[in-house]
Amino acid sequence: MNINNVIQSLLFLAVLIISIKPLGIYMAYIYEGKPIGINVWLVPIEKWLYRISGVDSETEMPWKEYAIAMMIFNIIGIFIVFLLQRIQAFLPLNPMNMPNVPEDLSFNTAVSFATNTNWQSYGGETTLSYFTQMIGLTVQNFVSAATGMALILPLIRGFMQKQKETIGNFWVDLTRSVLYVLLPLAIVFALVLISCGVIQTFRPSIKTSLLQITKNEKGDIISEQTIALGPAASQIAIKQLGTNGGGFFNVNSAHPFENPDALTNFLELIAILLIPAALCYSFGYMVGDVRQGMALLAVMLIIFIPCLLGSVYFEQKGNPVFKNFNIDQQATNLQPGGNMEGKEARFGIVNSSIWAVSTTAASNGSINSMHDSHTPMSGLIQMWLMQIGEVIFGGVGSGLYGMISFAIVAVFISGLMIGRTPEYLGKKIESYEMKMASIMILIPPILVLGGTAIAVVLPEAKAAILNHGPHGFSEVLYAFSSAGNNNGSAFAGLGVNTFFYNISLGIAMFCARYFLAIPILAIAGSLSKKKIIPVSQGTLPTYTPLFVTFLTMIVIIVGALTFFPALALGPIVEHLMM
Amino acid sequence: MFKNQIKPAIFMFLILTIVTGIIYPLVITGIAQLVFSEKANGSIIYKDGKPIGSKFIGQSFDDPKYFWGRLSATTPAYNAASSSGSNLGPLNPQLINNVKARVKALTISDPDNKNPIPVDLVTSSASGLDPHISVAGAMYQIGRVVRLQGIREETLKSIVKKHTCGRFLGLIGEPVVNVLELNLELNENRMK
Incomplete structure (x- = not known):
């Protein structure tokens, strides 16, 4: 820790927190259908869109129909992305002549992008054509994020409505998320990125000469460099805003063309947390009590900030093994010092750590440093933030509904403790809501721990491990933590482009997304049918510091108890070995 | 319930694909090539x-x-x-x-x-x-x-x-x- 680390972290948090309110209010207006900003101009387009799609935007859906609409739309997405990869060699915009992608990898990528995970078994610049990246992946970056954002709305309506069977119209919620929130933000952001040096071109790779001619390991002379290009900025803008995280290039936002300098890095960092954080404000605003949203945001920040400081601390301490050599790891005005393996010089320690913690807290999954090369404790923080269910900011929409499911559990437990009927935002929480919330909390750990357990006994799965010993176990645990919570980042040493990992992680991503999305809609449907209980002396307020502390404890305890044994075998053992 | 949603799903998917997968990247590329040609090309x-x-x-x-x-x-x-x-x-x-x-x-x-x-x-x-x-x-x-x-x-x-x-x-x-x-x-x- 040095003064510069603290300043940069505070600056990041300050800009993030300032941006929450305006965007939060804007989104609340949009979702309530009130005129604000650009939607005044775009309403005719929205109406036209419904007309040709045969959507009756005035008709609301019961929760089951909402779920069916959401599932059909998402399954079409999976199918199309799969198909595009399988036939990309015959399609246009393929200047580097990329061949068709194998079945298992196509399946993995398709599920990965439709579920807002953006796990990457493939290397962007070596596998996919520009056509697949645009028509397949960029589209999913928008619509998977919009699906997540849409899913939060029935829940809000569930709290607000009295004895109503319907919970809103999926197509309306989806379209508004894309048209009024994601698209305008992405357009502005993409152009800003390009002005800083992020590439956006349809030209093929360019060959340049080298200043110093070198030899490779075999002794062949190398006199030129092939530089991969492509329409990157348009995808990067939405991948950060929509907590997607799938990079245009293999090394994601560590690539100088995706993230060329300190400014782009700062803006991309803000973009990672912006919408998930602002949605908390929208939530409070829409349920008529901003304090309720701020309480959830407070829980997120209470867990996020220590994780951030912890990661910076351990990374800045550096690698103790290097002390045996004449190597300077001390931070000064002239160098960041610390554990620089797998980090870019322009980001140094603090910006790599802020990123690593933000991208795993939100279910973004883009990276600007190699998480596999982080110190064990920093790696532990990243894994744990995913394992607690991607509720610390989490995915756009999905993070908030995950946190609300924890809040439902928290009011239920506190209701039992004080002997009152549990209620949240004026609605009684009964066994049906508890069952659904429990399913949502239990599924990810089953996927993570079950998947890891299977992988570490299968010889072909173990063969993919790069770093042996406890770090190798961490690689596998990280992979399933990431897929089982729709994050998408990786300890990239694990060679995951194999049949076993492509299929198993694909299934984990699918279950983690939809087996949580459907129960949350069921909760919304059930809440919607209930009466609103007026606030009385017996109501447990859910915006007080006491409740915030209680909810934080619930999140931490569930995460800690479930994953401590697994974390002990991986990063904790490795830390003790250092 | 199921059948009612198939047509909207297909059309919505098509239109959103055109908007976000074709128009959006093309517009961004167009502006990039006009205004930031050197940077946009690497x-x-x-x-x-x-x-x-x-x-x-x-x-x-x-x-x-x-x-x-x-x-x-x-x-x-x-x-x-x-x-x-x-x-x-x-x-x-x-x-x-x-x-x-x-x-x-x-x-x-x-x-x-x-x-x-x-x-x-x-x-x-x-x-x-x-x-x-x-x-x-x-x-x-x-x-x-x-x-x-x-x-x-x-x-x-x-x-x-x-x-x-x-x-x-x-x-x-x-x-x-x-x-x-x-x-x-x-x-x-x-x-x-």
Whole structure:
């Protein structure tokens, strides 16, 4: 820790927190259908869109129909992305002549992008054509994020409505998320990125000469460099805003063309947390009590900030093994010092750590440093933030509904403790809501721990491990933590482009997304049918510091108890070995 | 219930694909090519009309007369068609070997330099294409380059300074030196 680390972290948090309110209010207006900003101009387009799609935007859906609409739309997405990869060699915009992608990898990528995970078994610049990246992946970056954002709305309506069977119209919620929130933000952001040096071109790779001619390991002379290009900025803008995280290039936002300098890095960092954080404000605003949203945001920040400081601390301490050599790891005005393996010089320690913690807290999954090369404790923080269910900011929409499911559990437990009927935002929480919330909390750990357990006994799965010993176990645990919570980042040493990992992680991503999305809609449907209980002396307020502390404890305890044994075998053992 | 949603699903998917997958990237590309043509196409550096590198993509240097950059885990080093980090964990013996080899190479090329080596010079970058080193990393190499290029230390320091990029607004990021631009200028000087 040095003064510069603290300043940069505070600056990041300050800009993030300032941006929450305006965007939060804007989104609340949009979702309530009130005129604000650009939607005044775009309403005719929205109406036209419904007309040709045969959507009756005035008709609301019961929760089951909402779920069916959401599932059909998402399954079409999976199918199309799969198909595009399988036939990309015959399609246009393929200047580097990329061949068709194998079945298992196509399946993995398709599920990965439709579920807002953006796990990457493939290397962007070596596998996919520009056509697949645009028509397949960029589209999913928008619509998977919009699906997540849409899913939060029935829940809000569930709290607000009295004895109503319907919970809103999926197509309306989806379209508004894309048209009024994601698209305008992405357009502005993409152009800003390009002005800083992020590439956006349809030209093929360019060959340049080298200043110093070198030899490779075999002794062949190398006199030129092939530089991969492509329409990157348009995808990067939405991948950060929509907590997607799938990079245009293999090394994601560590690539100088995706993230060329300190400014782009700062803006991309803000973009990672912006919408998930602002949605908390929208939530409070829409349920008529901003304090309720701020309480959830407070829980997120209470867990996020220590994780951030912890990661910076351990990374800045550096690698103790290097002390045996004449190597300077001390931070000064002239160098960041610390554990620089797998980090870019322009980001140094603090910006790599802020990123690593933000991208795993939100279910973004883009990276600007190699998480596999982080110190064990920093790696532990990243894994744990995913394992607690991607509720610390989490995915756009999905993070908030995950946190609300924890809040439902928290009011239920506190209701039992004080002997009152549990209620949240004026609605009684009964066994049906508890069952659904429990399913949502239990599924990810089953996927993570079950998947890891299977992988570490299968010889072909173990063969993919790069770093042996406890770090190798961490690689596998990280992979399933990431897929089982729709994050998408990786300890990239694990060679995951194999049949076993492509299929198993694909299934984990699918279950983690939809087996949580459907129960949350069921909760919304059930809440919607209930009466609103007026606030009385017996109501447990859910915006007080006491409740915030209680909810934080619930999140931490569930995460800690479930994953401590697994974390002990991986990063904790490795830390003790250092 | 199921059938009612099929038509909207297909049409919505088609239209959103056209909007976000075709119109959006094309509009962005159009504006980029008109307004930021140089940057949007990779900030390529040209000399006599021939491309000789990109401002943002590092090149491999192990000749002692040049400044050296970060280690690169791509094959071959600084392969800008296939970016990659080493992904080695902090205790991996391979990492230790790589570090040792780099320490040795730096020491052999400059035996009298007993200063501690800045850590970024002995570790590999995340992308394998890092165009920068820390300012400390450049300072460490100045003595060697001065000797082998036969220029004055003051001159070299001012060239290094010219290619140093400080923190954004003095606060954000890390100060870094662009290795390729620095070496290109050294080369120009020598040609004169």
